[in-house]
Structure formats: C-alpha cells, structure tokens
Amino acid sequence: MVKLTEYEQKMLDGEFGRYKQIAMEHVVEFANVMGAEELVKISKVHICGAVAPLEYGQSDDLDESFRRTYLWTKEPVKFEGYSPEVYIQTDGGAVDQYDPKPMYLSEELFQKNLDWQLKYAEKGVSIVGSCAPYLNGWVLTKGETFMTTESSNVLFSNSVYGAAGNANGVTACGWAAITGRGPKCGMHLPENRLAAMEVRVECPCETPRDWDILGYSLGRLLINYNNAIPVLTGNFHDVDVIRLKRMFAAIATTSGLEMCHIEGITPEAPTKEIALGGKKDYPVLRITQEDYDESVRRLCDPGSGPVQLISVGCPHYSLQEIRDAAAYIKGKKVHEGVRLIFWTSCSIREAARMSGYLDTIEAAGATIGTNGCPLVQGFACYEGVTGMAVDAAKQAHYNRSWLKGGKMYYGTMEQCVDAAVSGVWEEK
Amino acid sequence: MGKTIVLKGRPAYPGVAEGYAMCCPNSIQGWAGVEAKTGKIIEKGHVHEGESFDGKILVIPTSKGSCGWSGLFQGPLDLSGIRPAGWVVKYADSKVGVAAVLVGRPMVADFEEDIFQYISDNDYVVVDGNEGTVTITKPDPED
Secondary structure (H helix, E strand, O other): OOEHHHHHHHHHOOOOOOHHHHHHHHHHHHHHHHHOOOEEEEEEEEEEOOOOOOOOOOOOOHHHHHHHHHHOOOOOOOOOOOOOEEEEEEEEOOOOOOOOOHOOHHHHHHHHHHHHHHHHHOEEEEEOHHHOOHHHOOOOOOOOOEEEOOHHOOOOOOOOOOEOOEOOOOOHHHHHHOOOOOOHHHHOOHHHHHHOOEEEEOOOOOHHHHHHHHHHHHHHHHHHHHHOOOOEOOOOOOOOOHHHHHHHHHHHHOOOOOOOOOOOOOOOOOHHHHHOOOOOOOEEEEEOOHHHHHHHHHOOOOOOOEEEEEEEOOOOOOHHHHHHHHHOOOOOOOOOOEEEEEEEEEHHHHHHHOHHHHHHHOOOOEEEEEEOOOHHHHHHHOOOOOEEOOOOOHHHHHHHHHHHHOOOEEEEEHHHHHHHOOOOOOOO | OOOOOEEEEEEEHHHHEEEEEOOOOOOOOOOOEOOOOOOOOOOOOOOOOOOEEEEEEEEEEOOOOOOHHHHHHHHHHHHHOOOOOOOOOOOOOHHHHHHHHHHHEEEEOOOOOOHHHHHOOOOEEEOOOOOOOEEEEOOOOOO
C-alpha cells in the first residue's frame, strides 16, 4: 500500500473538504493499482478545459460534466478548481476558438465553450488549446514532473526535456490538478527511464514525413516488446522539433510508449551505451524499408479519388510549418466544395496573422483551425465526405474509425494542398 | 469440464470476477477504439471488431496509443453502465491503471508468461484480484 505524507493523509481524511478528498481517494487507489510506494508532486498539468472533446460526460451543467469527465463521482460536488501550486494549460477542445462552421459545429456549442473557458480560467486554468503545448508555453526542465492528456506530449516531455511523467488519462490529470499529486511510478523512477532495447533505423529518415512513418512503424512493432523503451540508432541529421513531434505523435498512435531515446540527440542518450545503462544483452529491432512501405500501405488507400475534407497539422503546426504552408498555397484556390484546414494553436494563429500568413491562407479559400482537430472536434465534420486527405499518420489511423467507409489518403502537406485545389487525390 | 490452468500474476485491483475471455493480443487502440454507448470495438481490423466487452474478462497485453485509453471504458460506463467483468493484463502501464480505477473490477497483471499462450477466446476465466491468480477452464472438447 502507498505511504502518504502528513499533508496527503489530511487530504485523504477530508480535512480540505470532500471535493479534494474524492480526488485523493482516486489518486491513492491508482497508486495502489500501480504498486507505487509513495506519491510524487506534480508541477505542470496539460488537460482539456471547457467543453470536453469526448462523447461521454456531456451536460449543460458544468459541475455535472466535470464530475463525470474529470473527477469520476456520482456525489453532487461542484467544480472547485485546481491546486494553485500546479501550472495548468489546456489541450485541444470540442470546438474552434474563432469559428465553428468549418467543422460543421453549432454556434450554441461555440458560445457554451467560450463561457465555460472563462469559468475554468477563473479557477486557474490557462487557455492555450493545443496538443503541441511545447510550442506554446509548456517549457519543462530536467526532472520536472508533469501529467498530460496528449500522448505525444508524454513522449516529447520525457524524451526531449528530460522531464518526468507517465501517460495516464483525462481523469488522472484532473485528480493531479486538484491534489497536486500522482503515483510515483514509471517514468518517475530513474531505473525505468533507461532503454531496454536498440532500434536500428534503416528506413529513410530525412523529411518530417519520413519521421512520421518511422514513428508509426516503430509503434506497430513495439507492441511485441511490451512498450520497452528503445534507443534509436542510425544516420540522423537535421533533426528538429518538427520531425520529433511528428515521430512522437505517430509512435503514440500505434503503441503506448512513454519515452524514446535517440542516440546523440536526446539528453539521456549521449551514447547508446549510456541510454542502455550499460546493459550488454538487449533485443535489437531493425526498422527497414519494408516496414516503412507496409506503414504507408496501411495509412493511404490505393488509387485516386475525389476529396472533400483535408486536414493538415498533427501535432499542431509550428509557426515555421504555417509559414511554409502559406508559401506553398499562395496564389492557389481551394476547389469548390472542399474544406482545407491547417491546425495550430491560438497563439501561433495570432503570430501567423501578424506575419500575413493567415491572410494568404484565407485568400486561397483555406482556414486555420485552432483548439483541436477532427479527432477531438469530429463526428459532424464527416457529413458528405467520401474522401479525406491528411498529412499525419495519427490522423490517417484514427479518422478511419469515424469515416465509415470513405477513402483515407495520406501524404505530404504539398500533396494535401494540391488535392484541395483540384478536388481530387492523385496517386503518385 | 475441460482442462484447467492456473496463472499467477500481481493482484492489481481487488475482488473476484468470472466470465468468458475476450482476448485482444494487440490491445485496443486508445482513441476511436470503442463505441462509447455500446462498448463495441470499432478499431478497423481488430480481431473483435463489432463486439462489446460487456461482462467479459478482457485479456490484453497492455494499453495502446492515446492517453484517452481509459476513456474507452469510461464512456460505456458513464453512458450505459457497460464494463468488463474483470481483467487479465500482461503488463499494466499507467493508462491501464487509470482504467482499473474507473471500471472498479478485479484485475491481475504483470505476468512473466505470455498469457496469450494459455488463454483463448471463450475460455471460462476466474480472476482473483486478491490473490493474483487467474484460473482458466478450456471448453469441453465434447461439447
């Protein structure tokens, strides 16, 4: 059974009220399921705010929605906010920050979301609305503790920052934001952060799309290794945050991996030997051209065909990617009946507006979407869609479940823009 | 009665549950993997696509994909009161841990053996989350 500090025990005993007590009861139960011996203080939490982008827990009453979505109780407690000791910023949400129409969502939902955002912000939640928080204020130092509702952010924050956090879930992030605590297990224990295997990257790893396909392939094959942490070795060059975020999002689609070392790139892997903690005997997995081709085959339907919905930017585009998209689309015109959406955060959209990229994109008949993507603002957006094109493996993979037989095409940003302009996906 | 096998793991969530096994050797994808109202698996190409985990002993290697993984179980329970009767998990990561708390049903986890070599779909399974044992009864070949 988990051992608690005096402060944690008081919270569990209800000295700080029933609301915090319920959250602490869940944290303790969670810690016991994990076999954790103690709890750890959580510094930062990345969690959905306002109307949750989920099928369940929906209500017109904020308190009821909060109880069903984040706290998990049938007791009639009200939302009392989060611990002031924890920094909390929002993940993607149920509706765009500026315009619900491109995703076929209602004005009513849009207004409700704005109202609820203010109520969450009053309780200490910073409204950012992005799945790529590390591009928007989520800066962690080595060893800093976090929880997040975004799986690719678990990989990014552990691997790139050297911060410490596990992939948990929406409710666990809620409990951590209320109590400031989580189970001390997994990535919080140094011995669990070492690589347990080597992955030799022998497939192409030049472009962001290559890294996306590499991540998808790696995740597919890791399920056979119980999500053992790998150290990637290979001929890496020109690695940047854009390539890494693409790879992490794809890995976290096909596996439950929480950390991924890259030799010579990530801070806990200056060498393969250090990443492995001196292990001499470890499994070696090769990611080959064959694996790469198999992933593409799974992600992109064969042939050419009409498209009506094109969704680009997963994880949310950086300002650099928006700049490149604006440069490519400049002077082109999106085909009638086609929606082309570039997804990013509100802060990057504002920078794109100041830089003139937003005007360029809108002049072409495309839009910049914020606060989510089809995966969290979906369902309604597939109406009338027989073909959809995306530039990310994560989008191609998950949207298939909801597309109900429509064609899914996967390619580069440039291929997606070309398809939006012609209204047809052309097989290369 | 067919052949009986007993496996030993870590008692992860207390209580005793029994039911027919639903084996998912590739787990279930963590987003868009289950229909929230019915608990039916909607992951394309899944071995149990179209089937609900309601009342089953769910046998999985670990979680897969999104941090929303526990939501696969939170949704059906919130909307329809649907949940697995118990769990057998090769390796319980923290997404599985959150799901265990939400579902509140017995779980045995963290086995040394490859559980899928011993448990098949429709075996009758008793999950003892107090002792950490899993008792598997194979269907009678004469039935």
